[in-house]
Amino acid sequence: MPGTDSVRGGWTAIEYALVIGLAVVIVGTVVLSVMAFLGDDAPTGKTTGQQRFHCLKCNYEFDALEAYPDLMSEGGFGPTTRLDCPKCKAAGTCVRMLQCPNCGTFFVSEQAKLGIVPGSGQDVPEICPKCKTDYHRWFRKKR
Numbered sequence: 001m002p003g004t005d006s007v008r009g010g011w012t013a014i015e016y017a018l019v020i021g022l023a024v025v026i027v028g029t030v031v032l033s034v035m036a037f038l039g040d041d042a043p044t045g046k047t048t049g050q051q052r053f054h055c056l057k058c059n060y061e062f063d064a065l066e067a068y069p070d071l072m073s074e075g076g077f078g079p080t081t082r083l084d085c086p087k088c089k090a091a092g093t094c095v096r097m098l099q100c101p102n103c104g105t106f107f108v109s110e111q112a113k114l115g116i117v118p119g120s121g122q123d124v125p126e127i128c129p130k131c132k133t134d135y136h137r138w139f140r141k142k143r
């Protein structure tokens with residue numbers, strides 16, 4: 001019987017464009033969510049991986065790996081390690097600094113100053129002096 005719609009032999013250009021566009025959107029969404037997922041695994045915020053130390057005696061600040069290039073090969077340092085000051089030469093007066101993951105500001109670690117080992121149950125809050133971000137809470141929240 002005539003009048004039934006004939007089966008079309010192919011897609012029009014517009015249909016092609018729609019399908020490709022849809023595929024791009026889906027792939028893009030998947031890639032973005034995978035990246036967000038992976039990113040959540042290792043949140044670093046604005047931190048740059050520098051290991052800055054601060055001299056409690058003369059207030060000198062320095063990059064530990066620049067001042068002591070052999071430090072890492074000698075076993076590195078722990079959260080409460082104290083270094084000798086490269087400037088005023090005082091022994092063991094330099095404590096580790098933390099870098100705020102929210103604004104990138106370096107500030108002296110209270111725990112390092114007090115010699116408290118993280119996770120010892122005496123955790124002291126580490127608050128960024130600039131934006132008041134709680135250092136440990138920030139990382140806990142992102143996990």
Ligand SMILES: [Zn+2]
Pocket residue numbers: 055056057058059060085086087088089090093
């Ligand atoms: Zn010093």
Ligand SMILES: [Zn+2]
Pocket residue numbers: 100101102103104105128129130131132133
């Ligand atoms: Zn901050």
